[in-house]
Amino acid sequence: MKRLIAVLAAAVIFAGCAARPERYGAVYTDLFDTVTEFTAYCSSREEFDRLSGICYGELKRLHEIFDIYSESETYGAASLNAGKEGDCPAELYELTEQGINWHSLTGGRLNIALGSVLSLWHDCREKGILPDPDELRSRAGHCDIGKIKLEGGRVRLEDPEMSLDFGAVAKGYSAQKTAELLINSGAESFALNVGGNVITYGEKPSGKWEIGIESPDGGIFTTVKVAGECVVTSGDYQRWYEVDGVRYHHIIDTETLYPAALWRSVTVITDDSAEADALSTALFCMPYDDGRALAEKFGAEVLWISPDGEAKRTEGFSDYE
Amino acid sequence: MNKKIKRPAADILLICAALALALIIYLSGAKKEAGVNVEVRLGGKIYAVLSLDEDAELDIDGKCTLKIEGGAAKIVKSDCPNGLCAAHRPISRSGEAIVCLPNGVSVKITGGGADFVI
Numbered sequence: 001m002k003r004l005i006a007v008l009a010a011a012v013i014f015a016g017c018a019a020r021p022e023r024y025g026a027v028y029t030d031l032f033d034t035v036t037e038f039t040a041y042c043s044s045r046e047e048f049d050r051l052s053g054i055c056y057g058e059l060k061r062l063h064e065i066f067d068i069y070s071e072s073e074t075y076g077a078a079s080l081n082a083g084k085e086g087d088c089p090a091e092l093y094e095l096t097e098q099g100i101n102w103h104s105l106t107g108g109r110l111n112i113a114l115g116s117v118l119s120l121w122h123d124c125r126e127k128g129i130l131p132d133p134d135e136l137r138s139r140a141g142h143c144d145i146g147k148i149k150l151e152g153g154r155v156r157l158e159d160p161e162m163s164l165d166f167g168a169v170a171k172g173y174s175a176q177k178t179a180e181l182l183i184n185s186g187a188e189s190f191a192l193n194v195g196g197n198v199i200t201y202g203e204k205p206s207g208k209w210e211i212g213i214e215s216p217d218g219g220i221f222t223t224v225k226v227a228g229e230c231v232v233t234s235g236d237y238q239r240w241y242e243v244d245g246v247r248y249h250h251i252i253d254t255e256t257l258y259p260a261a262l263w264r265s266v267t268v269i270t271d272d273s274a275e276a277d278a279l280s281t282a283l284f285c286m287p288y289d290d291g292r293a294l295a296e297k298f299g300a301e302v303l304w305i306s307p308d309g310e311a312k313r314t315e316g317f318s319d320y321e
Numbered sequence: 322m323n324k325k326i327k328r329p330a331a332d333i334l335l336i337c338a339a340l341a342l343a344l345i346i347y348l349s350g351a352k353k354e355a356g357v358n359v360e361v362r363l364g365g366k367i368y369a370v371l372s373l374d375e376d377a378e379l380d381i382d383g384k385c386t387l388k389i390e391g392g393a394a395k396i397v398k399s400d401c402p403n404g405l406c407a408a409h410r411p412i413s414r415s416g417e418a419i420v421c422l423p424n425g426v427s428v429k430i431t432g433g434g435a436d437f438v439i
Binding site for chain 1 (some may be wrong): 362363365403405410414415416417418420422425427435436437438439
């Protein structure tokens with residue numbers, strides 16, 4: 001009998017010592033005009049709260065730099081667009097530099113200098129009306145990426161009518177920077193979803209992270225399993241408004257100046273979240289052959305869903321499904 | 322004499338039994354994720370966790386009304402200006418979410434299946 005008690009006690013002690021990391025989650029709704037979800041496996045609530053604090057703090061800092069409507073004191077995209085001089089944060093300089101590079105890589109499909117056109121769409125969305133076509137065209141005359149000057153760690157806009165908009169790249173870039181900080185802070189297993197830009201690190205105790213890809217008409221189209229990769233979807237169903245029964249979504253084609261209509265959604269899997277974010281927006285506005293060539297250049301895996309619901313995939317995409 | 326020689330073997334057997342039992346206790350802890358829930362958050366903090374299997378209506382801080390019916394969750398009413406959340410189709414699969422940004426409300430299906438749906 002004594003032995004039996006000893007065995008039971010030992011069993012409980014052994015099981016207790018091997019503390020299984022538990023799943024914790026936090027949601028932030030005041031960043032990047034979207035919802036951010038941070039999920040991590042940690043040995044204690046205190047450990048999770050520490051990581052969540054680091055995660056929120058870093059995202060908030062980057063949000064203030066890239067938010068073009070920011071009223072914060074920090075020098076960022078809003079101050080730059082307003083023509084103010086100031087100490088340019090390294091991240092603003094770096095993402096502007098990357099944006100210029102993306103413009104040439106995507107044949108202009110991704111243009112961070114499209115701010116004047118996008119702000120017109122933004123104002124019209126708020127009012128529930130459509131932009132005036134002449135006004136759109138006149139604003140498109142102030143989107144020349146060549147007028148962004150990078151000098152001595154500063155960004156300068158040569159055309160006072162132009163403005164930068166980091167909406168297509170800031171979430172992915174910020175998720176990447178934040179994930180790097182979390183890893184350096186001791187995080188071992190987490191997934192961060194900044195408005196559809198998912199970045200994963202490590203695995204769950206039960207295996208890889210599972211990311212459902214929404215079907216444009218509802219339900220889940222497919223699920224991808226990742227551990228360390230980034231997954232981003234650009235879709236016409238994510239953000240939209242309606243005028244006279246017609247839906248207008250938020251991804252504006254740089255050539256037509258209207259919502260891109262080639263695809264319902266484009267999902268990209270790569271190792272870098274900034275790259276995945278930029279690629280998904282660019283591919284959303286590109287025909288299949290051009291998009292495929294661009295994806296191959298980056299070694300990205302892609303899923304395209306066309307307006308008739310048909311799916312196209314790069315060869316390696318199905319390895320994740 | 323004979324009995325004394327057998328003692329270490331019996332001890333080893335007991336230690337093995339203890340380890341096996343520990344493994345069973347440890348693994349049973351991992352099986353708790355069953356059951357599909359609806360997690361409601363307000364301003365990022367958990368406001369309520371409801372079962373998707375049970376029909377319910379929840380007033381979220383006077384801002385949105387959540388309805389769970391027939392194994393699906395939907396926001397049926399919202400005082401937000403754009404009404405995108407109330408226009409969202411009902412959700413029922415793990416990882417799916419409905420969000421009302423102006424009110425800081427999120428409703429998500431959790432437990433089993435996908436971690437996120439994008």
